């Protein structure tokens with residue numbers, strides 16, 4: 096089965112590293128023109144753009160802090176200016192500021208909520224406004240726009256020491272499903288991806304050496320994920336092969352959300 100996103104335009108936030116980087120690259124390989132959003136890491140973002148262009152694709156890097164309304168709106172305006180339309184948003188940017196609840200500062204709380212939840216709201220709103228402005232593009236897709244929210248298994252699994260992160264991802268779940276309920280009749284598809292443990296910068300400590308062995312006990316399928324595992328799902332969710340998938344979160348976690356502690360009878 097061949098997936099083509101030819102003539103479609105995708106914007107991926109936080110695409111200078113990890114899951115965003117792999118997703119942007121995979122979307123470009125499937126034929127989409129790609130906007131590579133980054134916040135501070137211009138170098139890898141530009142390197143990815145060059146790589147995509149050298150392979151015959153189209154890409155542009157745009158700096159923006161997704162938690163800032165003006166910056167998000169300016170990024171979408173520049174993206175539309177560059178490629179003329181938008182078909183796919185991957186709202187991927189996220190971060191952690193971990194602390195025990197008693198030690199968590201208001202700044203730690205706000206920063207994570209601002210980026211992980213408000214950032215997703217601002218980007219989804221900007222994408223939906225553009226989908227409404229441009230109207231149907233049936234020659235590129237059956238849907239009038241597709242939004243993929245990068246969530247986490249922690250939209251479901253409580254996470255001690257990370258209450259800001261878990262609360263933000265729980266919020267992403269209901270943000271995604273509420274938007275899906277609201278815009279479905281406009282033929283706009285909205286879904287989420289909930290990765291488990293995927294080897295990227297966000298969890299570098301937890302996925303190396305001894306810590307990685309501990310982590311594997313939480314993963315029934317027995318391996319830590321690669322960014323490509325998530326990128327493959329992004330491409331599928333962005334394509335018409337998933338045209339009847341709407342308002343769903345796809346868990347890509349090797350079974351981490353299956354309560355593996357109960358494997359031996361609890």
Ligand code: NAD
Nearest residue numbers: 109112113114134160161187188189247290292293295297
């Ligand atoms: P990462 O740290 O490599 O990527 C996060 C990206 O978000 C970075 O590129 C960073 O620059 C960007 N970002 C942070 N603040 C930003 C801001 N204010 N504006 C714009 N961009 C900003 O880690 P990752 O694993 O690739 O994470 C990507 C997403 O996947 C995050 O939302 C994360 O919560 C989620 N996730 C990752 C895992 C995992 O195991 N790696 C598991 C569950 C969920």
